[in-house]
Amino acid sequence: MPLLKKPIVVKKFRDFHKYVKKNNGQIGTKQRGIDVNLNNACNLRCEHCFTNSPKGDHVKPVIPADKIAEIADQAHELGIFEWDLQGGELLMRPELLFETLEAIKTERFYMYLTTNGWHMTPQIAKRLADAGVDRVSVSIDSMDPEVHDQFRGKKGSWERAIKALEYVQEAGISPYLNITVGHYNAFSEDIQMLMQYSKDKRYTTLLNVATPGGMWSQMSDIMVDEADKAHLIEMRKKHKNILRNLWDPFDKKNEGVLGCNTINRLYITPLGDVLPCPYVHIKVGNIYEQTLQEISDFGFKIKYFREYSASCLAGEDKNFVKKFMSKEGTSIFKPADAREIFNHEELDEESEGLIPLVNVS
Amino acid sequence: MSTSDKYIDAFVEAFELEDRKEAEVLEYQSIENWDSVGHMTLISELEDAFDISMETDDIVEFSSFLVGKEILKKYDIAV
Numbered sequence: 001m002p003l004l005k006k007p008i009v010v011k012k013f014r015d016f017h018k019y020v021k022k023n024n025g026q027i028g029t030k031q032r033g034i035d036v037n038l039n040n041a042c043n044l045r046c047e048h049c050f051t052n053s054p055k056g057d058h059v060k061p062v063i064p065a066d067k068i069a070e071i072a073d074q075a076h077e078l079g080i081f082e083w084d085l086q087g088g089e090l091l092m093r094p095e096l097l098f099e100t101l102e103a104i105k106t107e108r109f110y111m112y113l114t115t116n117g118w119h120m121t122p123q124i125a126k127r128l129a130d131a132g133v134d135r136v137s138v139s140i141d142s143m144d145p146e147v148h149d150q151f152r153g154k155k156g157s158w159e160r161a162i163k164a165l166e167y168v169q170e171a172g173i174s175p176y177l178n179i180t181v182g183h184y185n186a187f188s189e190d191i192q193m194l195m196q197y198s199k200d201k202r203y204t205t206l207l208n209v210a211t212p213g214g215m216w217s218q219m220s221d222i223m224v225d226e227a228d229k230a231h232l233i234e235m236r237k238k239h240k241n242i243l244r245n246l247w248d249p250f251d252k253k254n255e256g257v258l259g260c261n262t263i264n265r266l267y268i269t270p271l272g273d274v275l276p277c278p279y280v281h282i283k284v285g286n287i288y289e290q291t292l293q294e295i296s297d298f299g300f301k302i303k304y305f306r307e308y309s310a311s312c313l314a315g316e317d318k319n320f321v322k323k324f325m326s327k328e329g330t331s332i333f334k335p336a337d338a339r340e341i342f343n344h345e346e347l348d349e350e351s352e353g354l355i356p357l358v359n360v361s
Numbered sequence: 362m363s364t365s366d367k368y369i370d371a372f373v374e375a376f377e378l379e380d381r382k383e384a385e386v387l388e389y390q391s392i393e394n395w396d397s398v399g400h401m402t403l404i405s406e407l408e409d410a411f412d413i414s415m416e417t418d419d420i421v422e423f424s425s426f427l428v429g430k431e432i433l434k435k436y437d438i439a440v
Contacts (some may be wrong), residue, residue: 003397003400004389004400004420004421004424007418007421010417010421014401014404014417014420017401110397202393240393241393249398250398252374252377
């Protein structure tokens with residue numbers, strides 16, 4: 001669905017654009033999105049899963065529709081314009097997914113679904129479009145089906161993922177081909193081929209850098225280095241259809257960096273815990289105990305999440321990872337507690353938190 | 362610079378067009394660069410060029426080069 005069909009979203013997106021423009025291309029403390037892990041059950045066994053789904057971790061809890069509706073109202077009030085529904089694999093339970101979409105009132109958000117594509121059909125794609133889904137993101141790891149299938153732990157998953165992108169494109173939904181990039185593959189020919197495939201098919205490529213969490217906990221050697229990062233920027237300039245959440249999408253030179261999106265894009269687990277992003281497993285609140293506004297205000301009082309960082313804290317900042325993300329046993333379901341791991345200088349609860357830089361009229 | 366040139370310049374800048382003549386036939390999503398992000402960039406270019414602030418309804422309705430000319434009349438800009 002073209003975004004212009006959603007005037008409420010256009011207004012919020014425009015406010016975001018104005019903020020970023022006035023703030024020298026930086027995201028500051030402007031709320032942007034919300035990532036909701038509705039349910040953690042999944043049919044694949046991906047090697048790098050950051051939610052520990054292959055271990056069967058908390059696969060039963062679901063955020064109920066009435067709570068989703070409440071969160072959606074709060075998110076809208078905060079000016080949040082994009083909403084990513086993810087899991088787990090939500091197409092395993094399509095009726096739950098469609099009930100959730102109805103509760104969200106999708107006309108208020110640039111709505112997307114992240115899926116492995118296994119259960120996508122032309123009929124499901126059409127229903128998603130009718131339910132107000134604007135974008136579907138499908139992760140693909142290689143142009144070699146065997147490599148992808150082995151990584152995902154299920155034969156046939158590559159073909160299903162490839163088909164899923166075609167189905168959503170035919171249904172009028174924006175197809176996003178997600179690629180996880182780490183130090184182990186940033187320069188590989190396979191990644192080049194994936195990017196070119198996405199370009200040729202007129203998809204958008206979304207790059208997620210590999211992070212040492214979940215199934216890859218403690219594996220900091222998978223993180224991209226400076227040469228890898230520079231190479232990704234070169235690919236961004238070359239292909240022009242490549243995004244990362246921390247890049248500035250409005251920069252026509254394709255080199256601007258909004259900054260790390262921690263707190264700007266809150267992540268909610270099926271237990272209701274709120275993390276600064278999907279990959280930083282530090283709890284800043286819970287939707288059953290606080291409002292999103294209260295959680296955001298608290299989160300921005302933590303200097304690492306408030307101050308500008310040109311690097312992704314979880315995937316590129318090795319000092320941050322070593323200091324705050326290396327405790328064994330930490331996961332999205334057992335996150336570190338922000339009040340316990342940050343000292344008074346790092347978390348000043350008396351401070352205002354917000355950066356008073358911009359007043360968007 | 363004429364109003365017409367300013368209007369075309371906004372499209373050229375927003376969508377990095379190589380030929381100014383390309384602008385006159387453009388519609389939303391008719392080229393890769395005119396997506397939702399490109400749309401915001403175009404509106405921003407127009408607002409800066411003509412020193413106006415466009416209403417959300419007009420931003421939503423701004424679906425082509427030709428429609429845009431009509432919309433700008435509401436802001437007393439004749440292209």
